[in-house]
Amino acid sequence: MMTIRDRISEKFKELFSCSGTVYMSAGRINLIGEHTDYNGGFVFPGAIDKGIWVEMKPNGGKNVRVYSLDFGEYSEFGMNEEDAPFRSWARYVFGVCREIIKRGYAFGGFDAVFAGDVPLGAGLSSSAALESAFGFGINDMYSLGISMFDLALTGQATEHNYCGVNCGIMDQFASIFGKAGNLMRLDCMTLEYEYYPFKPRGYRLVLLDSAVKHELVGSPYNKRRESCERVAARLGRKFLRGASMDELDAVKADISEEDYRRARYVIGEEKRVLTVCDALNRGDYETVGRMMYETHRGMRDDYEVSCEELDYLNDMAAECGVTGSRIMGGGFGGCTINLVKDNVYPVFTDKAVASFEARYGHAPKVYDVVISDGARRVE
Numbered sequence: 001m002m003t004i005r006d007r008i009s010e011k012f013k014e015l016f017s018c019s020g021t022v023y024m025s026a027g028r029i030n031l032i033g034e035h036t037d038y039n040g041g042f043v044f045p046g047a048i049d050k051g052i053w054v055e056m057k058p059n060g061g062k063n064v065r066v067y068s069l070d071f072g073e074y075s076e077f078g079m080n081e082e083d084a085p086f087r088s089w090a091r092y093v094f095g096v097c098r099e100i101i102k103r104g105y106a107f108g109g110f111d112a113v114f115a116g117d118v119p120l121g122a123g124l125s126s127s128a129a130l131e132s133a134f135g136f137g138i139n140d141m142y143s144l145g146i147s148m149f150d151l152a153l154t155g156q157a158t159e160h161n162y163c164g165v166n167c168g169i170m171d172q173f174a175s176i177f178g179k180a181g182n183l184m185r186l187d188c189m190t191l192e193y194e195y196y197p198f199k200p201r202g203y204r205l206v207l208l209d210s211a212v213k214h215e216l217v218g219s220p221y222n223k224r225r226e227s228c229e230r231v232a233a234r235l236g237r238k239f240l241r242g243a244s245m246d247e248l249d250a251v252k253a254d255i256s257e258e259d260y261r262r263a264r265y266v267i268g269e270e271k272r273v274l275t276v277c278d279a280l281n282r283g284d285y286e287t288v289g290r291m292m293y294e295t296h297r298g299m300r301d302d303y304e305v306s307c308e309e310l311d312y313l314n315d316m317a318a319e320c321g322v323t324g325s326r327i328m329g330g331g332f333g334g335c336t337i338n339l340v341k342d343n344v345y346p347v348f349t350d351k352a353v354a355s356f357e358a359r360y361g362h363a364p365k366v367y368d369v370v371i372s373d374g375a376r377r378v379e
């Protein structure tokens, strides 16, 4: 079977009669620390072995000519603000170009073909992988010297300014900084980070994709962020990070009941990330798993970003004795992430797939997590 890399190279040759350089950037998982990034808190992501591959080459002109192999669509656009393409996937590429230009870098037009294997709308950050693959490629191809952190910020700004999602920095960070076999703890306030080797003996991570598409654009995602910002402002803080439940309770009468619950989730999640870090240092995966279940409950009841299918998968995990399970990513669909003992794995995946299918008429997909490298040039 042809690899993604082979397929994009074949198409590149066909469209542009030459070859370019291939780059890839990864999708991500997140062990714990959900909706904490835009609150200045901690996240615990890792890059996965699924990503976006792009072949690129300068074309000597001013336009970007790009083909999406997965959509079977072509788009050509200039790089001035008024040139924004209408296809939604092309807006990501356009946004990355614009954000790099806005930061004062100059580069010329280029040709590109891309494809990927990160399932769309599954909460695995296919959009961050796309932004990071193009950002990394442009930076390398034109030797622009943009730092890896600035590349991540460029991808995030693309989401904010061209795609309508006021996301945090986690996805782009993970897509670029990922390292095989390691999770990363990122402090989203200071942007300090640490690699955590993650090879739990006797356990593995598995994703169950509900195939309920989550669409963060125009979704309640931005509303969650607004709630957090309102409460932080009421507390006289820039971020919810560091706020205590006592502080929150002291302003309870002045904020809406909904905002109160949103903030309660975030404050709880902050504590859980730190508990998980300690537990990982001790090799205590039972505590890690307990925190994951707690996160799921918080995301379901207080943050309200789960859905029936994900709650069902979470219940199945508990029933099968899975160590930890929770909804992963922005929410409103997508995957659960499960920390499963080796001997529980076959029983759990078989049972969850069969009973989910019987109930919802389609089987969830099972992805074994392989923690992999982030953005890179593919030799």
Ligand code: GLA
Binding pocket: 033, 034, 035, 036, 037, 038, 125, 167, 168, 169, 170, 171, 329, 330, 331
């Ligand atoms: C999406 C966003 C991230 C983060 C997660 C929730 O993936 O892009 O910035 O907020 O949701 O943790």
